[in-house]
Amino acid sequence: MDDYKFLFKVVLVGNAGVGKTCLVRRFTQGLFPPGQGATIGVDFMIKTVEIDNEKIKLQIWDTAGQERFRSITQSYYRSAHALILVYDISCQPTFDCLPDWLREIEEYASSKVLRVLVGNKIDRDDREIPTRVGEDFAQRHNMYYLETSAKESDNVEKLFNQIAAELMEQARCKELPRYDDGNLQNMNRRTTSVDVTCCGN
Amino acid sequence: MTTSANEFIDSEHKALYSKICNEEDKVTRELQAAMARHPLLDAKVRNITKVLPNLEVISQDAKQLSDMIGFASTLIENVSYKVRRLDVARSRVFECQQRVHDLLDLQLCCDGVKSSMNIGDFEKAAAHVHRYLSMDQRLLEKTADDVNQDSAAVNNSISLLQDAATKLRNILSDKFSEAVKNDDLASVERFFKLFPLLEMHDHGLDKYSDYLCTQIQTFSKTKIKTTLDNKNSDKRAGIIFADVITLLFEDIASTIEVQQPLVETYYGPGRILKLILKLQEECNKQIKVILNELWRTRQIEKYASMVRDKNRSTSTMKPPDPKDLDQLLAELTIIQSRYHLYLKFLKRKVAGERITEKEGEQNDLVAKLESKLQSSDLCRLMQELLNNYLLLEHFYMEESVRKAIQMDCVDQGSQTSSMLDDVFFIVKKCIRRASSTSNIDGVCVVINNACGVLETEMCSALMNTMKVGFPSGYLDLTQAYNVMMQGRLQTTDSEQSKAVFIAHLNNTDVGSEYINTLCTSLVSEVTCSTELERRKLESCLTGLSSVSAAMGASQELGLQQLRNTAIKPRVLSWLDSFSTLSHVLSEEEFSSYEANEPFIRGFIGNIDNFLSEFKGLLTGNNYETLVSILATEVNSLMEKVIMKTEFNRFGGLALDKEIRALVSYFSTATSWSVRDKLARLSQVGTVLNLEQVNEISDYWGSSPLPWRLTPVDIKKILKLRTDFSNDEINKVHF
Ligand SMILES: Nc1nc2c(ncn2[C@@H]2O[C@H](COP(=O)(O)OP(=O)(O)OP(=O)(O)O)[C@@H](O)[C@H]2O)c(=O)[nH]1
Ligand SMILES: [Mg+2]
Numbered sequence: 001m002d003d004y005k006f007l008f009k010v011v012l013v014g015n016a017g018v019g020k021t022c023l024v025r026r027f028t029q030g031l032f033p034p035g036q037g038a039t040i041g042v043d044f045m046i047k048t049v050e051i052d053n054e055k056i057k058l059q060i061w062d063t064a065g066q067e068r069f070r071s072i073t074q075s076y077y078r079s080a081h082a083l084i085l086v087y088d089i090s091c092q093p094t095f096d097c098l099p100d101w102l103r104e105i106e107e108y109a110s111s112k113v114l115r116v117l118v119g120n121k122i123d124r125d126d127r128e129i130p131t132r133v134g135e136d137f138a139q140r141h142n143m144y145y146l147e148t149s150a151k152e153s154d155n156v157e158k159l160f161n162q163i164a165a166e167l168m169e170q171a172r173c174k175e176l177p178r179y180d181d182g183n184l185q186n187m188n189r190r191t192t193s194v195d196v197t198c199c200g201n
Numbered sequence: 202m203t204t205s206a207n208e209f210i211d212s213e214h215k216a217l218y219s220k221i222c223n224e225e226d227k228v229t230r231e232l233q234a235a236m237a238r239h240p241l242l243d244a245k246v247r248n249i250t251k252v253l254p255n256l257e258v259i260s261q262d263a264k265q266l267s268d269m270i271g272f273a274s275t276l277i278e279n280v281s282y283k284v285r286r287l288d289v290a291r292s293r294v295f296e297c298q299q300r301v302h303d304l305l306d307l308q309l310c311c312d313g314v315k316s317s318m319n320i321g322d323f324e325k326a327a328a329h330v331h332r333y334l335s336m337d338q339r340l341l342e343k344t345a346d347d348v349n350q351d352s353a354a355v356n357n358s359i360s361l362l363q364d365a366a367t368k369l370r371n372i373l374s375d376k377f378s379e380a381v382k383n384d385d386l387a388s389v390e391r392f393f394k395l396f397p398l399l400e401m402h403d404h405g406l407d408k409y410s411d412y413l414c415t416q417i418q419t420f421s422k423t424k425i426k427t428t429l430d431n432k433n434s435d436k437r438a439g440i441i442f443a444d445v446i447t448l449l450f451e452d453i454a455s456t457i458e459v460q461q462p463l464v465e466t467y468y469g470p471g472r473i474l475k476l477i478l479k480l481q482e483e484c485n486k487q488i489k490v491i492l493n494e495l496w497r498t499r500q501i502e503k504y505a506s507m508v509r510d511k512n513r514s515t516s517t518m519k520p521p522d523p524k525d526l527d528q529l530l531a532e533l534t535i536i537q538s539r540y541h542l543y544l545k546f547l548k549r550k551v552a553g554e555r556i557t558e559k560e561g562e563q564n565d566l567v568a569k570l571e572s573k574l575q576s577s578d579l580c581r582l583m584q585e586l587l588n589n590y591l592l593l594e595h596f597y598m599e600e601s602v603r604k605a606i607q608m609d610c611v612d613q614g615s616q617t618s619s620m621l622d623d624v625f626f627i628v629k630k631c632i633r634r635a636s637s638t639s640n641i642d643g644v645c646v647v648i649n650n651a652c653g654v655l656e657t658e659m660c661s662a663l664m665n666t667m668k669v670g671f672p673s674g675y676l677d678l679t680q681a682y683n684v685m686m687q688g689r690l691q692t693t694d695s696e697q698s699k700a701v702f703i704a705h706l707n708n709t710d711v712g713s714e715y716i717n718t719l720c721t722s723l724v725s726e727v728t729c730s731t732e733l734e735r736r737k738l739e740s741c742l743t744g745l746s747s748v749s750a751a752m753g754a755s756q757e758l759g760l761q762q763l764r765n766t767a768i769k770p771r772v773l774s775w776l777d778s779f780s781t782l783s784h785v786l787s788e789e790e791f792s793s794y795e796a797n798e799p800f801i802r803g804f805i806g807n808i809d810n811f812l813s814e815f816k817g818l819l820t821g822n823n824y825e826t827l828v829s830i831l832a833t834e835v836n837s838l839m840e841k842v843i844m845k846t847e848f849n850r851f852g853g854l855a856l857d858k859e860i861r862a863l864v865s866y867f868s869t870a871t872s873w874s875v876r877d878k879l880a881r882l883s884q885v886g887t888v889l890n891l892e893q894v895n896e897i898s899d900y901w902g903s904s905p906l907p908w909r910l911t912p913v914d915i916k917k918i919l920k921l922r923t924d925f926s927n928d929e930i931n932k933v934h935f
Binding site: 041044068069075079 | 581646649747
């Protein structure tokens with residue numbers, strides 16, 4: 001069961017009520033939970049996906065959007081391999097807060113973290129943020145962009161699979177040895193997570 | 202017709218013929234069997250003829266019997282019909298009796314209520330009304346209609362009792378209020394018990410809860426007041442808000458504890474939730490007051506914004522001294538842990554109400570409590586407080602660790618520097634403090650932050666030292682330490698930085714060990730109440746392994762630096778004398794070479810001095826690695842000087858002996874085998890020690906160790922022998 005090759009931490013952030021928990025539930029359990037209460041602190045789920053015949057274990061941290069959990073949320077940025085920043089396409093204020101979230105990410109997350117912007121709830125017919133506006137924002141801030149519906153299961157699978165594939169790619173390119181003399185140390189250290197940050201040096 | 206056709210027909214006929222014969226056999230056998238049964242059948246026919254007249258009689262009898270049964274059945278049906286009628290009649294009589302009873306009781310209650318109320322015996326009055334209320338009201342009215350002649354009297358009684366009930370309800374309500382006003386506990390309880398008799402469960406619980414709330418409010422107010430009055434003088438001043446909150450929670454808990462049996466006895470099962478929720482409303486109000494005061498007195502807002510702003514350039518305020526936060530952090534964690542206990546108590550109380558029949562109902566109650574609690578002010582305020590606690594705890598840890606690193610010093614007699622123990626002490630302290638909140642999210646956050654602080658503060662400090670490198674120049678660490686002990690001023694920079702380098706290199710080694718120990722101890726120390734919590738904790742703990750990895754990277758770099766600045770130049774200088782010595786020796790020269798050991802004695806001596814200097818200074822792991830690096834360097838550098846030297850038979854012999862001496866020295870210097878590191882050098886010695894060129898072919902095939910030298914290498918080495926001809930060497934085949 002535990003024979004995965006890669007382990008990545010994926011952290012979801014964004015305003016309260018934009019549908020982070022619903023996205024995670026949809027992806028991990030295949031359902032759209034009715035009457036979903038606000039997340040308290042942080043929730044934790046695991047799902048293994050397979051890409052190119054490689055098992056990839058995703059450790060998904062679903063954080064609470066409410067302001068009073070900020071200390072908890074912030075502590076998960078640093079070790080994240082990917083950050084999913086979610087807003088609600090039918091709710092302008094959740095889009096307006098994105099710069100604040102980016103500031104937090106800048107301050108706490110690793111600079112090489114994979115950042116993905118997600119506009120959720122595209123099933124709704126009262127859209128306030130046109131796709132192009134979201135795309136533009138993502139492009140300006142060097143992020144991937146995807147629109148989803150946790151309710152209709154649109155793009156949810158794709159979102160997480162693409163992240164897994166991208167992280168695997170990054171991890172592979174850093175697998176080259178960093179020191180020329182490998183047998184210097186009788187190294188038996190546990191390296192459970194792959195340090196993506198050193199990719200591309 | 203041809204013969205073959207005949208034959209074919211014959212064979213066909215033959216088959217048919219044999220089939221017919223078989224059939225015939227079979228028929229004959231069946232015929233015989235039938236004939237055999239003939240006498241038997243005859244006998245049977247005779248018997249039947251004899252019995253025939255009897256059958257007539259039997260048929261007659263059967264008919265008669267059937268008639269009788271039919272008759273009996275009709276009879277029984279009649280009887281059972283009567284029994285059913287009887288039953289109905291009896292139940293009517295019973296009902297009638299009940300009604301008569303009710304009528305009698307109605308009269309009785311009616312009389313009783315009047316007199317009881319007149320003399321103020323509310324218990325009796327309530328009991329009468331209760332009796333009346335327990336009668337079937339609709340039936341009662343019907344009775345009144347049925348009992349034609351007395352209908353007026355019955356209706357009269359009913360309306361009288363109804364009036365009495367209303368009146369009694371009002372009186373009890375008033376009396377209860379009055380008792381509350383007079384703070385007359387006995388009367389409060391007295392009337393509280395009477396409400397359910399008048400079917401005023403909700404009203405009674407409401408009123409009673411209100412009363413209990415005022416009690417709690419009074420209690421809380423006095424406590425807050427005395428607290429604020431003594432907040433500076435009290436010896437528990439530092440955690441006085443935690444104390445008040447504890448008192449409030451305890452007061453509510455004991456109220457519930459005391460009231461639960463009362464409520465259960467008089468109001469029935471499942472009612473305690475209503476009381477708890479009412480009390481919780483009061484709790485919310487009081488907590489708000491206390492926490493507001495805490496917020497103000499402890500200047501949490503100020504500290505929090507200082508901490509938030511500390512990294513921003515716009516910040517004008519000086520960040521607080523972490524030491525000033527110690528007590529506040531302790532107080533905040535006590536509050537969190539008391540809150541946690543309080544919640545557990547409430548859930549246990551509601552879940553413990555075993556009297557409700559259905560399991561589902563039980564869960565409903567608990568779910569209702571939980572959802573109420575989750576949206577309560579208490580919960581929101583506690584989450585806010587936790588948020589600020591975590592912010593300040595992070596700051597505390599970061600600042601204290603920074604300070605510990607700034608104040609780092611190397612004590613003689615210690616392999617590591619002071620920062621290592623100090624930093625781990627701080628980190629452990631913070632994590633333990635967080636775990637005393639019983640909030641697993643909080644613990645996880647502090648562990649996450651610890652990983653960050655260890656990596657960005659400590660590992661990078663160690664990495665910096667390693668990057669600067671080990672100062673070259675002759676090494677005298679003992680002297681460096683002595684000088685440092687006498688006072689920093691006299692220490693030369695280079696001596697001090699050597700000592701620091703070594704201590705920090707050791708820090709990386711021992712630090713990794715500390716991290717593993719920390720991990721295991723936290724796994725057993727931190728209590729998780731659910732499987733999810735345990736997985737959260739374990740997954741956050743794996744973050745520590747990246748700290749281990751960062752330490753490992755520093756350690757590797759440090760050892761590389763040692764190789765480059767301390768080992769390589771030194772080995773090279775020790776090898777100087779080798780090149781000055783001739784290895785083309787006569788027999789006499791060989792004897793004196795062997796006796797004097799002009800190279801190897803000094804070489805091993807140098808190595809030994811070098812190692813013994815480091816032995817006590819480095820940790821076991823680092824020392825082993827150092828020896829291994831040294832052996833590797835000797836192996837490659839010595840080969841290089843050998844390749845620049847000429848040998849004859851005796852010179853080769855002398856060299857091989859020197860190399861063997863070296864290998865045996867290294868084998869005694871470490872607990873593990875370094876033979877492997879020196880394998881190539883040993884093989885160079887073997888090759889140079891050959892008597893004849895062609896002997897190499899024997900060695901090549903039969904060596905127990907795999908050859909580290911390639912055929913090209915070997916040929917090059919053989920050419921160092923002045924007494925071997927190039928022709929011969931070129932002829933060697935592998
Ligand atoms: N129409 C629609 N509604 C959605 C979708 N995703 C989530 N919702 C609704 O949005 C509300 C909030 O969803 P959550 O998943 O709890 O939001 P959250 O981001 O986890 O909120 P916090 O935990 O408070 O940070 C719920 O009522 C969901 O039913 C979606 O794709 N379409
Ligand atoms: Mg959520």
